[in-house]
Amino acid sequence: MDDCLHLKITRRRLLIASAVSASAAALPSLSGAASRDAPQTAAAPVQQRVRLRINGEVHSLELDTRTTLLDALREHLQLTGTKKGCDHGQCGACTVLLDGRRINACLTLAVMHEGAELTTIEGLGTPGRLHPMQAAFVKHDAFQCGYCTPGQICSALGMLDELRAGQPSHVSADLEAAPTLSADEIRERMSGNLCRCGAYSNLVEAITEAAGSRA
Amino acid sequence: MKFDTPSAENPTDRLRVVGQPVDRIDGPLKTTGRAPYAYEHHDGFTGGFADGLARPAYGHVLGAGIARGRIRSFDAEAARRAPGVLAVISADNAGPLGQGPRNTAKLLGGPRIEHYHQAIALVVAESFEQARAAARLIRVEYAREAGEFDLAKVRDSGRAPQDEPDRRLGDFAAAFAASAVRIDAVYRTPDQSHAMMEPHASMAAWDGDRLTLWTSNQMIAWGRADLAKTLGIRPEQIRLLSPYIGGGFGGKLFVRADAVLAALGARAIGRPVKVMLARPLVFNNTTHRPATIQRIRIGATADGHIHAIAHESWCGNLPGGSAETATQQTQLLYAGAHRLSALRLATLDLPEGNAMRAPGEAPGLMALEIAIDELAEKLGLDPVELRIRNDTPVDPHDPQRRFSQRQLVECLRTGAARFGWAQRNPVPGRTRAGRWLLGHGVAAAFRNNLVMKSGARVRLGRDARVTVETDMTDIGTGSYTVIAQTAAEMLGVPLAQVDVRLGDSDFPVSAGSGGQWGGNCSTAGVYAACMRLREQIAQRLGFRDAAAVRFADGEVQAGGRVAPLADAVRDSELLAEDSIEFAGLDRKYQQSTFGAHFVEVGVDAATGETRVRRMLAVCAAGRILNPKTARSQVIGAMTMGVGAALSEALHVDPRLGCFVNHDLAGYEVPVHADIPHQEVIFLDGADPVSSPMKAKGVGELGLCGVAAAIANAVYNATGVRVRDYPLTLDKLLGQMPAPG
Ligand code: FES
Ligand code: FES
Numbered sequence: 028m029d030d031c032l033h034l035k036i037t038r039r040r041l042l043i044a045s046a047v048s049a050s051a052a053a054l055p056s057l058s059g060a061a062s063r064d065a066p067q068t069a070a071a072p073v074q075q076r077v078r079l080r081i082n083g084e085v086h087s088l089e090l091d092t093r094t095t096l097l098d099a100l101r102e103h104l105q106l107t108g109t110k111k112g113c114d115h116g117q118c119g120a121c122t123v124l125l126d127g128r129r130i131n132a133c134l135t136l137a138v139m140h141e142g143a144e145l146t147t148i149e150g151l152g153t154p155g156r157l158h159p160m161q162a163a164f165v166k167h168d169a170f171q172c173g174y175c176t177p178g179q180i181c182s183a184l185g186m187l188d189e190l191r192a193g194q195p196s197h198v199s200a201d202l203e204a205a206p207t208l209s210a211d212e213i214r215e216r217m218s219g220n221l222c223r224c225g226a227y228s229n230l231v232e233a234i235t236e237a238a239g240s241r242a
Numbered sequence: 243m244k245f246d247t248p249s250a251e252n253p254t255d256r257l258r259v260v261g262q263p264v265d266r267i268d269g270p271l272k273t274t275g276r277a278p279y280a281y282e283h284h285d286g287f288t289g290g291f292a293d294g295l296a297r298p299a300y301g302h303v304l305g306a307g308i309a310r311g312r313i314r315s316f317d318a319e320a321a322r323r324a325p326g327v328l329a330v331i332s333a334d335n336a337g338p339l340g341q342g343p344r345n346t347a348k349l350l351g352g353p354r355i356e357h358y359h360q361a362i363a364l365v366v367a368e369s370f371e372q373a374r375a376a377a378r379l380i381r382v383e384y385a386r387e388a389g390e391f392d393l394a395k396v397r398d399s400g401r402a403p404q405d406e407p408d409r410r411l412g413d414f415a416a417a418f419a420a421s422a423v424r425i426d427a428v429y430r431t432p433d434q435s436h437a438m439m440e441p442h443a444s445m446a447a448w449d450g451d452r453l454t455l456w457t458s459n460q461m462i463a464w465g466r467a468d469l470a471k472t473l474g475i476r477p478e479q480i481r482l483l484s485p486y487i488g489g490g491f492g493g494k495l496f497v498r499a500d501a502v503l504a505a506l507g508a509r510a511i512g513r514p515v516k517v518m519l520a521r522p523l524v525f526n527n528t529t530h531r532p533a534t535i536q537r538i539r540i541g542a543t544a545d546g547h548i549h550a551i552a553h554e555s556w557c558g559n560l561p562g563g564s565a566e567t568a569t570q571q572t573q574l575l576y577a578g579a580h581r582l583s584a585l586r587l588a589t590l591d592l593p594e595g596n597a598m599r600a601p602g603e604a605p606g607l608m609a610l611e612i613a614i615d616e617l618a619e620k621l622g623l624d625p626v627e628l629r630i631r632n633d634t635p636v637d638p639h640d641p642q643r644r645f646s647q648r649q650l651v652e653c654l655r656t657g658a659a660r661f662g663w664a665q666r667n668p669v670p671g672r673t674r675a676g677r678w679l680l681g682h683g684v685a686a687a688f689r690n691n692l693v694m695k696s697g698a699r700v701r702l703g704r705d706a707r708v709t710v711e712t713d714m715t716d717i718g719t720g721s722y723t724v725i726a727q728t729a730a731e732m733l734g735v736p737l738a739q740v741d742v743r744l745g746d747s748d749f750p751v752s753a754g755s756g757g758q759w760g761g762n763c764s765t766a767g768v769y770a771a772c773m774r775l776r777e778q779i780a781q782r783l784g785f786r787d788a789a790a791v792r793f794a795d796g797e798v799q800a801g802g803r804v805a806p807l808a809d810a811v812r813d814s815e816l817l818a819e820d821s822i823e824f825a826g827l828d829r830k831y832q833q834s835t836f837g838a839h840f841v842e843v844g845v846d847a848a849t850g851e852t853r854v855r856r857m858l859a860v861c862a863a864g865r866i867l868n869p870k871t872a873r874s875q876v877i878g879a880m881t882m883g884v885g886a887a888l889s890e891a892l893h894v895d896p897r898l899g900c901f902v903n904h905d906l907a908g909y910e911v912p913v914h915a916d917i918p919h920q921e922v923i924f925l926d927g928a929d930p931v932s933s934p935m936k937a938k939g940v941g942e943l944g945l946c947g948v949a950a951a952i953a954n955a956v957y958n959a960t961g962v963r964v965r966d967y968p969l970t971l972d973k974l975l976g977q978m979p980a981p982g
Contacts, residue, residue, distance in 0.1 A: 072369070091371045094370075101282070106275075107275070112441070148274060152274055154271055166265060171718030172439065172440070173272030173718065174440040214915045215915050220914070221911060225882055229877065
């Protein structure tokens with residue numbers, strides 16, 4: 028799939044190409060042989076320096092350009108509060124706030140964010156001094172195993188800012204009017220963060236309370 | 243402590259801390275991202291016992307590209323030469339490996355391949371990116387062999403599993419034939435995946451011939467024993483740690499490839515190695531809940547008394563694998579003089595089928611509770627009333643054996659009143675709200691209460707802090723919290739004065755987290771250890787009769803004398819260890835948990851899209867140790883039930899022999915927008931037969947019956963009876979009432 032980057036193709040064709048190579052990687056050919064076009068050698072990793080401001084502190088890192096923002100946090104800075112649930116944008120466990128907006132840290136490369144400002148779960152509160160959103164999660168038992176939780180909390184904060192900025196969602200009845208902080212809006216906007224423990228009913232209560240306390 | 247007579251009054255009955263809806267004590271760590279999961283024990287490398295360990299290298303697992311056959315050639319030369327690569331481990335160079343009794347297929351395959359995505363290699367490199375890239379350079383040629391992947395096709399070759407023979411009572415065939423009202427239908431449940439949010443992960447470090455493994459595992463002692471067997475070393479050479487687990491649901495009951503390969507990789511390079519299964523590997527590499535085909539026949543009298551009931555279920559697994567015991571609840575849930583239940587297990591070459599939350603009952607009730615709904619309709623009887631009419635106070639196969647507690651009727655009545663069941667229109671397809679066809683459904687919930695030996699040790703430190711240590715795990719179930727509540731209650735100290743340390747094989751062996759036995763059994767083990775400690779404390783403080791001593795408010799009192807608890811440890815700490823051993827009561831009494839699920843759905847009249855609008859569960863599961871965490875268990879289970887009803891299925895590719903939708907986009911678990919507000923009611927009722935805690939399991943009960951309640955609600959909304967899960971809209975379209 029890395030080869031795609033060397034080809035001059037349109038964005039549309041790139042999308043098609045990556046869809047095909049994704050399924051080719053996922054499923055073998057019926058003959059049972061390994062794919063013939065696998066590259067035979069690997070080049071030495073390309074390193075690049077990137078400066079990130081994370082939870083108020085500047086970090087300068089020399090990274091493999093393939094390193095995702097998620098792995099930069101988890102493996103290079105040992106900020107493992109941000110979780111890896113799927114590593115390809117399907118679960119939301121890796122949600123952090125990048126320049127104030129929520130983003131799946133697994134879906135972006137660290138070196139693309141020179142000078143960016145990041146907030147991770149570690150930057151919100153400490154066990155002894157919880158952020159209001161974290162406190163509301165504890166009070167409403169808005170988690171069980173806790174693995175989706177940092178992503179849920181960062182996502183909730185980013186989501187509330189989007190709502191305050193008047194961005195509509197799929198369930199907003201009127202695209203022109205300011206969206207309201209309803210349970211349905213929260214459910215819709217938080218649907219990129221899976222919780223297999225199934226804490227949703229409590230999550231919506233925690234987020235509603237924390238949103239109220241901040242308003 | 244032997245538990246062989248029903249528990250009399252004991253210190254937990256005070257319910258000052260036990261039974262209170264306290265916040266999770268691990269909440270602050272989890273919500274701030276400070277709770278370390280398996281792949282995140284970097285602190286272990288700078289302090290603690292693992293001090294001085296080198297930075298871990300990264301392992302990436304390669305899964306087999308065929309479902310059945312053998313590896314003809316395996317060429318890892320290019321991978322070995324790739325930048326950063328430290329080792330490539332495969333069956334060729336791993337040395338002889340054993341196999342734990344709880345694993346069906348080998349955790350490192352090759353040359354023989356037993357299932358798709360069976361691990362065949364681990365690439366170890368300096369960085370994650372290098373390991374992943376190098377794994378793609380491995381060239382594997384396979385000799386593919388034909389396999390069986392289609393349950394419907396092999397079903398007739400199924401045999402009764404050795405440990406699950408057919409059970410008969412009376413003469414089912416004759417009684418069924420003679421019944422006034424009969425139903426006979428076939429139901430299908432698909433393969434399902436646990437899809438816990440934390441993929442299986444392990445980090446291994448060797449010190450000479452001793453291995454430390456941080457992993458994500460529900461059952462520490464099983465894991466240690468099976469890992470030792472696999473690696474050919476003694477269990478005492480392994481320390482297994484699993485303090486935080488990002489969900490399990492049965493998928494982490496057993497040691498998996500991540501653990502074995504991390505250990506092999508670390509041994510090969512003489513340095514710690516960490517391995518996380520890539521998400522797309524999890525679905526075929528690990529275990530899943532096997533699909534079933536179930537036939538249910540029920541014969542009843544015209545007034546709705548079940549006379550004859552038969553439940554047969556077909557499933558498949560790899561050779562040596564176990565059966566999905568989907569008929570289990572039917573032996574106990576409803577009355578009826580003539581009965582038959584039968585399991586048939588065929589050979590399939592799909593990945594290994596094994597336990598997923600409420601194995602047996604979850605898929606079994608998905609079928610049975612639709613069948614009861616069908617019977618009610620045929621009888622013209624309300625489905626709540628039909629269930630009540632067929633309640634049984636005893637095990638129908640052994641009428642001497644009573645249920646220790648059976649509150650099914652109360653669950654149904656309480657739920658019906660709370661839900662407004664009386665307002666439901668029993669005629670399908672008649673209730674409209676705009677574009678929505680509304681429907682209401684009910685199902686009974688049933689899950690047995692299992693008991694397992696469980697140990698703990700409790701220390702009263704010189705600072706009068708209490709520390710509990712047990713190898714029990716907390717997979718989101720609230721173990722940390724209910725264990726702390728138990729110790730606080732038993733020793734009369736505030737919750738904040740208790741520290742709980744879990745998930746470490748250096749601690750006493752517990753029941754572990756599975757089969758909804760964990761909460762009751764592990765706290766009962768802590769109760770036993772606390773009883774020992776109370777004796778020691780009483781003795782130190784000069785109280786003669788330990789049994790008469792009261793522990794409350796940081797004080798110890800008896801016979802008018804009061805002593806501060808702290809006085810007992812002024813000179814040295816006290817430490818007590820014990821376990822709870824269940825002896826006989828579980829055979830004398832049938833111990834089960836009961837519930838009722840009520841659901842309202844809306845089905846879009848034009849598109850067939852189903853939305854769950856209201857959910858209510860009423861649960862009777864003995865004493866509820868913490869209503870807050872128990873409620874979370876139940877709403878989480880109800881959410882999983884929505885997935886089971888409407889969206890979750892691993893789709894089999896019958897040519898390749900794999901689950902094609904092997905990621906979180908293709909395997910659709912419920913998202914936030916799929917779940918309405920959920921209500922849970924717990925019926926009071928400590929069960930002294932279950933344990934000194936008088937509690938029972940609840941985490942699986944919450945799932946049992948949910949999907950059927952939804953299916954029944956969809957039927958009530960549309961008049962379309964779907965017997966093939968999940969109820970996707972293609973199964974409704976074309977049969978729905980004309981939109982108008
Ligand atoms: S880990 Fe990033 S979305 Fe799943
Ligand atoms: S708390 Fe476990 S996945 Fe959400």
